[in-house]
Amino acid sequence: MQEILKKLEKEALESLEKADTLERTKEIEVQYMGRNGHLTMILRGMKDLSDEEKRVIGPLCNSTKNTLEEAFAKKIKTFEEEALAKELSKEFFDTTIPGSARPLGHIHALSQLQEEVEKIFSQMGFTVADGPEIESEYYNFEGLNIPKDHPARDMQDTFFIQEKNDEKHGRMVLRTQTSPVQIRMMEKYGAPLRLIVPGRVFRFEATDASHDSMFYQVEGLLIDKNISLAHLKGVLAEFLTRLFGKPVKVRFRPGYFPFVEPGLEVDFSCLLCEGKGCRVCKHSGWMEFMGAGMVHENVLKAGGINSKEYQGWAFGFGLTRLVMMRYGIDDIRLLTNGDLRFNKQF
Ligand code: PHE
Numbered sequence: 001m002q003e004i005l006k007k008l009e010k011e012a013l014e015s016l017e018k019a020d021t022l023e024r025t026k027e028i029e030v031q032y033m034g035r036n037g038h039l040t041m042i043l044r045g046m047k048d049l050s051d052e053e054k055r056v057i058g059p060l061c062n063s064t065k066n067t068l069e070e071a072f073a074k075k076i077k078t079f080e081e082e083a084l085a086k087e088l089s090k091e092f093f094d095t096t097i098p099g100s101a102r103p104l105g106h107i108h109a110l111s112q113l114q115e116e117v118e119k120i121f122s123q124m125g126f127t128v129a130d131g132p133e134i135e136s137e138y139y140n141f142e143g144l145n146i147p148k149d150h151p152a153r154d155m156q157d158t159f160f161i162q163e164k165n166d167e168k169h170g171r172m173v174l175r176t177q178t179s180p181v182q183i184r185m186m187e188k189y190g191a192p193l194r195l196i197v198p199g200r201v202f203r204f205e206a207t208d209a210s211h212d213s214m215f216y217q218v219e220g221l222l223i224d225k226n227i228s229l230a231h232l233k234g235v236l237a238e239f240l241t242r243l244f245g246k247p248v249k250v251r252f253r254p255g256y257f258p259f260v261e262p263g264l265e266v267d268f269s270c271l272l273c274e275g276k277g278c279r280v281c282k283h284s285g286w287m288e289f290m291g292a293g294m295v296h297e298n299v300l301k302a303g304g305i306n307s308k309e310y311q312g313w314a315f316g317f318g319l320t321r322l323v324m325m326r327y328g329i330d331d332i333r334l335l336t337n338g339d340l341r342f343n344k345q346f
Pocket residue numbers: 176177178179257260291292293314315316317
């Protein structure tokens with residue numbers, strides 16, 4: 001057996017020596033190492049040997065196999081390198097020419113702003129929460145104190161998905177606001193709460209420069225003991241000041257939303273003229289920013305929170321509108337139509 005192996009190795013190395021092409025080398029490799037190759041057959045026969053024989057022959061077989069594998073690999077590599085060198089010599093290749101740069105993408109203006117908003121509110125102790133975009137009528141309306149046939153439903157034209165849920169939850173809709181997440185979070189975590197919910201909302205609207213059927217909102221909710229609108233004013237002024245990097249003032253006006261009482265419209269001092277009055281703020285010195293108010297008792301109830309013990313405020317602003325104000329973008333559609341000439345500016 002030992003002799004056979006030695007002979008085989010010698011033969012193989014000799015014919016390898018003589019092989020003068022890559023093809024021939026590969027042929028010889030198959031002859032010895034292939035599925036029915038000489039060496040392969042011997043290796044396969046190993047199992048019929050006695051333990052004694054295996055102990056002697058085994059290592060020998062392995063070393064022959066390793067020697068041959070190495071020899072073949074080395075020769076094949078030599079041929080391949082020669083071929084490559086030949087290929088390269090055909091053509092002058094200037095390795096000093098600078099490469100062509102790959103275009104690099106970047107974060108969309110909206111997402112950039114969303115990240116900044118999340119960061120600032122996180123620094124103030126708010127959690128960033130999330131909720132479903134396909135929502136039930138219950139969470140989008142009833143739970144938020146907007147009963148069926150209430151005219152407030154017309155304020156937000158709705159995309160209905162004609163799929164009946166149960167009696168309580170009604171049909172499915174594309175959420176028209178991020179406010180339903182208020183109730184979901186109250187149900188899930190109870191009081192106290194301090195969170196924001198950035199996300200997409202949908203409205204069945206004719207599209208024009210200032211309306212789109214999809215846009216981004218950020219909901220805010222704070223529930224605790226002894227909470228007042230003074231806290232809201234402080235948090236918002238701090239948020240806007242950090243976001244814009246200069247002092248921003250906040251103003252409250254009465255407003256109506258069924259899920260807050262009292263309800264507010266919130267404005268902030270014009271970034272351009274700082275309140276003096278200019279074209280951007282229509283000479284009022286203020287920019288309309290968002291809706292807010294003290295969370296309605298019925299909403300706390302829907303969320304399973306004891307309104308005798310806890311109270312809080314909520315707000316909702318358009319992230320899309322904020323990005324437009326920030327950069328003076330005058331057409332909402334630019335933000336979603338994927339035009340790179342626009343997107344590259346941010
Ligand atoms: N959800 C309201 C809207 O989309 C905004 C809002 C949120 C108002 C929270 C008050 C409190 O218009």
